[in-house]
Amino acid sequence: MRRSAVLTANHDISISDPATGAHIGSRASATQADIEDAMTLARRTFPMWRHTAAADRGAALRTAAAALRAGTAELAEIHEHETGRPRAEAAESIAAGVSTLEQYAELGPVHRGKSLHGAWSATDLMVPEPRGVVVALTPWNDPVAVACGLLGAALVTGNTVVHKPSERCPHTGERLGALLRDAFPDGVLQTLLGGGATGERLAGHHDADVVAHVGGAATGRRVAMATARTGAKALLENGGNDxxxxxxxxxxxxxxxxxxxxxxxxxxxxxxxxxxxxxxxxxxxxxxxxxxxxxxxxxxxxxxxxxxxxxxxxxxxxxxxxxxxxxxxxxxxxxxxxxxxxxxxxxxxxxxxxxxxxxxxxxxxxxxxxxxxxxxxxxxxxxxxxxxxxxxxxxxxxxxxxxxxxxxxxxxNAVFGGAPGGAAQPRGVSGTGFGYGPELLDEMTATKVVHLTAPGGLG
Structure with a gap:
């Protein structure tokens, strides 16, 4: 497997430790040229990845999960210094991300369509197909687990992904991309760093087929407006007022x-x-x-x-x-x-x-x-x-x-908790679509009806 790039340009995202105020470092925002290169590569790579056997895509996801598990200690330290989340809790969140990747590695190859009851001499099918290029815009409060859900479901169903983590945790997002990238061929998974302007350019890009966003309602509305112009599917979890x-x-x-x-x-x-x-x-x-x-x-x-x-x-x-x-x-x-x-x-x-x-x-x-x-x-x-x-x-x-x-x-009678595998659709300005669970595989695919019958005039 070849590596996918973590792309940066000019050092213009500066991060301080929220516990101490100490400067952690700076990371680059992607230029417009970086965005064009990444989206072009994702589009060019898509046919190869969609033709990869579902079992092989699942195996790649398991490899990515193993790499993330091995990098937990380092990533949890970065997570803590960048977002303020205590290291033990950050490690638990990373473990949840590993588990999510492993679940989608198993669920992807058994994601199935349906057969329909038509004429005796015909076969009718409903076939799920990958949508194409997925832009994933993920948040800072749970940057690993949330990203693993969106990336895992998109990749295992045959889509290519351009991922932009939140500008509030670029080091965490960059390291996550580096841990996962060796599991996939070049161009299948790419990470771009940047702020709101980078996200808007990605969301409105003509090569994006799905824009999956987890974050604030205001940003979610801008994503919805951008996809309305391009025709891309918007998958949104925009926060709540629970x-x-x-x-x-x-x-x-x-x-x-x-x-x-x-x-x-x-x-x-x-x-x-x-x-x-x-x-x-x-x-x-x-x-x-x-x-x-x-x-x-x-x-x-x-x-x-x-x-x-x-x-x-x-x-x-x-x-x-x-x-x-x-x-x-x-x-x-x-x-x-x-x-x-x-x-x-x-x-x-x-x-x-x-x-x-x-x-x-x-x-x-x-x-x-x-x-x-x-x-x-x-x-x-x-x-x-x-x-x-x-x-x-x-x-x-x-x-x-x-x-x-x-x-x-x-x-x-419990503010947190729930059985694994559950999936919900938010209401109102909180978003649209299933953002997790087995149903996320449906969101990342489009269904095609196929009608098969013999040609006439055969003797």
Whole structure:
């Protein structure tokens, strides 16, 4: 196997350690010439890769998974210094990426079409085919596991891939590309570094057949607009504003621990973090006391950078200015780095930015509601629809919640978790399409109907 390139040009992406503020290094943004070269190579390589046997593509993916497993320690260290995620958690995320590659290595060769019941003398088939060149735009908060899902599904189904990791973790993305590239022929998997402008050029490129994006809603909208112009398929997970609804029949201390985990894990920088909380009035006081105590005990990593911390703090500041009460946190600490405390806000209202938009930080904004029905109505409001959580002991409330909430994932009595292989479609501005699971193979392929019959006039 030959190597695929990690392409760079001018050193113009500068990264600092979010824990200490120390300069880590700089990486180059791809030039327009780099983009054209990469897309041309991906297009030229596609016929060869699509004709490669599915079992051989799966074997290449297993080789890539083994290389990623062997490079875990080094990559986890880079991940920690670049994004602030603790090294042990970074290693767990990389292990998840390895597992994802291995799963797609097995699923790809058995991805199948269908036979149809037509005329006795004919054969009718529905055949999945690779779409072509996939542009993958991946985020900084879970840069390895998310990338492995998109790359694995695209590659094993016969597509070629141009991957742009987030500009907030170029070293991590660059090293990931270097670990994976030896498993594939030249041009099958390429990594380009750059910021938003690079992503927009890739998303709008005439040679892109699929643009798969995981990240913010604003960027997702730009990707959708670009693909609407070119005709490429857009596969989008745009983030969310995930609600947590606490019924009055659950233990408030347990509910507070769930809320703290959902709001503060990885400093709230998880796609399905709890972003807004609704608690029924009867147990609200106990819940808020317990949540405040849990927040004060929660050990947090830093936010990814000071720019993001400033955005998080602005949401908090606006909420306090509009009448919310900070029960703990809500201040930028002294010292270097991008640290921010676990913050609990009481007295929140629907129009506050911290309730209406994705904050993506360690903030738990709480709104007290008179009853479960009111809370469910409030939780169902908004433009986003990624995930939602309900804590309740009432089976009727469970059914009402999962049928009512307009979210791709509804979790009951646990803010995180789920069986492997599940896949969901986000709602609203949170995106479109299956972004993981076996169904991601369907997203990376297009179905062709084939009708076979004998020619007439044969004697």
């Amino acid at each position: 609600p947590l609804l606490v019924d009055d029949d659950v233990d408030p201390g347990w509910a507070a621990e769930q809320a703290a985990l959902g709001s503060f894990a990885n400093a709230g920088q998880i796609c399905v973090s709890v972003e807004r909380i609704y608690v029924c009035a009867r147990r609200a006081g106990e819940f808020l006391d317990a949540l405040t105590d849990a927040a004060r005990r929660f050990a947090l990593p830093p936010l990814v950078d000071t720019d993001h911390r400033d955005k998080v703090h602005e949401h908090v500041r606006q909420a306090i200015g509009a009448g919310a009460e900070a029960l703990t946190g809500a201040t930028i600490p002294d010292g270097p780095g991008a640290h921010y405390p676990a913050t609990v806000l009481a007295g929140c209202t629907p129009r506050m930015t911290v309730m209406a938009e994705e904050t993506f930080g360690p903030v738990a904004p709480v709104m007290v509601v008179p009853d479960f029905a009111t809370g469910l109505t409030e939780a169902a409001r908004g433009r986003y629809g990624l995930a939602a959580t309900v804590l309740t002991a009432d089976l009727a409330h469970v059914h009402e919640a999962y049928r009512t909430l307009p979210a791709g994932t509804v979790k009951v």
